[in-house]
Amino acid sequence: MKTSRFGNSAVLLMLVFVLLVTACSNGKDNTPESSTAPSTTATTGKEGDGAAESKGEKVSLDAWVLTDGNFRGSDYNEKDSFKKMEELTNVHMNWIQGSGANGVEAFNLLMASGQLPDLVAYNAMKTEGPKYGQQGAFVELSEYIAQYAPNFKKILDENPEVKRLISTADGEIYHFPQLNLHEYNLVQMFPQIRQDWLEKLELAEPKTIEDWYNVLKAFKTQDPNGNKKDDEIPFVSVNLSNMVKTFGPAFGTDWEFYIDNGKVKFAPYEAEYKEMLQWFNKLYAEGLIDPNYLVDTEFKFLTEKVTTDRAGAWAGWSGSYMRSFSDLMADHPSFQIVGTEPPTGPNGDKRFGFHAWPVGNVGVAISAQSEKIVEAVKWLDFQYSKEGIMLNNFGVEGVSYEMVDGYPTFSDVVFNNPNGLNSTESLLNYTIGGGMWATVADERYLEQYDIEQAVEAKAKVGSYIDFDKSMPPVTLTSEQNDQVISLLADIRTFRDEYANAFVMGNRSFDEYDKFVDQLKKMKVEEVIAVYQEAYESYLNSN
Template structure:
């Protein structure tokens, strides 16, 4: 009770501070300054060529961009070039270390917000509704033609970034591509045992048993781990879709349901417990660190479900250590009901974006600066860096230099060396940047899943906008519900308790913890999303 009261008091203090900080803003919500007070009234451009200038004179804008690693620099090659083109430079006021949420809350409590804030869209929408951020609807219409065009062509994004009060407070970070994760199997083991790639859950079960019993790694020991998973949080739950179950929220019959509260979850978790007891699943699935490196590296892992690019790369990185390793993607085995689908899908929105303080004296310039990143030139810089340094244009297409492609972690190198691919700013990723450093095995897997429409949209919720009250209730409910579900499910999988005789009591406890309210909050937000015009 004391903890809950502390949260409420803290929220009230932040809200009061924000309202006080914004009380000097004379403009009504969603309104533009009039022509007499516009800070950019002398910036009329008579050129017939479109200008990238966001300000007539060089302008510094303060920004909160937390980067605990210390890698992101506001004077990086990309941001420096952007400053040359737009006349706007960024000055980061976020602390260089510490914890992100704490730094964000301290900034809010200070009552003095920077011009720009890069953070989670849900949080920015919340403080926007408290008048801390400028509503951008009309500014986008007037000063952001490129982003406006994107919204017109991507209605789902427009809906997703619109706050519960109907205003847009953020320009989002938008991802590109569809496929993210898929099923992988050791084709070299299948070949050795003269087995076909499984196409159903029952066939998959038989293949895993063969991996367990028939010594496919040829060392004379029964040490094979038929199925492994590197994410020890999700753990064995990646197998749940094989029985039409899921471990989180998903869409079912046009409603959002909570997978662990569905009756189908009992069937799924019971079968996973059976497979675990039979030695088909890594015994250390909940605790093992670096499962792929360890189990593929010692030639004991037979199958997994994971990201296409990083998992496929083990064929190259381990080729000398494990001769003949051939870990390839295969289509999802048909579930117990006969459905063939993949739950993993790239979310269109990363969850991050940037907004503008309601008290900033440079809202118009900031919006123009935001829009630069949605131009062809700005988008190319964000994705590929600097021409003739990190990439070259070949037949009009940016192609990374060998120096970039030879890096062990291309994405991290782009961030650190050039300031490209900054995930917390409002820009549009281009999947072709990733294609260039993704190997052929992964690209074939991605093509298999995309061309055959195997990727379900039901398991990736649209980014939902919650009211401040809803967000507070989610915070109260989520921790205890998720903790109880995770502890119970792990106990069942590892054989500490029978599923069937305890599932009803488990659901009763979830109900006592407020799961029905938890689900209803999500459905209320989802209904608003669907009805948004």
């Protein structure tokens, strides 16, 4: 694995809309001394254990989260992990579940309202936390962490790369993140293909871009599902980004920003991006890409295409994709999925584009309006205690898991649910789900949640992670953010419109030079310069 800055040990401890919310700050001083907690209540115990010190008056906190489509309950307090957490911390959570097919829209509506609950959880808090924090919506947490978050502080002290990744260029921290501190957790998504279809058509696993074209063409024309209908969808994707992350590195490009010999580049502004889109256009024109990829953007659509035996390949998670699909198709006589290594491109490029960083995008921020900031910090710190990590990853011992020779082993209610739930749906009844929350993801969760094929797939792709070419999730200063946020929003909208039009044949590639010229007129070079500055600050930060 080309890890360079992060090493290659078993445990990687040194590693992954423009709404001005002025109403979100109520003008009070939000230093730790200005937020008082009831003296009878303590939500965390001594460093490392996370248990409540005393049982005084119960504290209530309001928390906004996006509704998880795989969670079959109506309130997160139905999860055994949060029930137990309330017992241990003496904090009751009032969950406010944001809904809607577009999580971005739900989050933006919340932020635009100017009325925030105590806690806001979001799957893009890595970028949105600093942005809105610098506008006054979220609390700057550095001093609170030093005084009231011993578990999280210990992690930061032992993992300076984590602190680097969650801090702004000014050294400010605005959210508690989801952490991936083990090598196994750095590979979460990867290309997946129907092994039984390959075997039926006597095809080898695709290793190059040319191989992929030939395999997808065979899936389209040789009736691998055997129903004598032309209904196969060779490659299914829920968006263009997913396809670019799968195949873009083979062309020497990426979805957005990437690093080339220390220089930040914006992929659509480079020639390699055009070559990749031309290849996608060829696939689309021949029916090898799902024609509805711009419309069928939810997981349920992919699930339906897989479970009706029409999807040939896709890229996705090891658990909610590979395991869930295997569970749902357990009665299919031959259904089998295998993960593939990243494809080699026409110029020999080969890189894995889906790797995680030690700091994930998921996180929880605290509202600057909250009158219970200290309590919120202490409750969030519990998530990083030994007991909090176990609850968030595995649920309650004796219910969703048992300790077997010191190893937290999921019980039958998870993988053989009596109510017919698949493993993803079942697990989310008991816990937040694999550390996808403000906590540390425990590798033992994925080790047993992953089926054998997923373990093998991760081994295939792990050696192709190259952090020197991947743009780290840097945060911008408030000045940098002000400089580029509106520019980048417009550029992204323009990029999406034209890239999809090129793929679908609605625009000729004769217009590509005009596309690049327009990006320049939209000041993309100014945006790149800001990200170059942020990248260099990140490299030089302590």
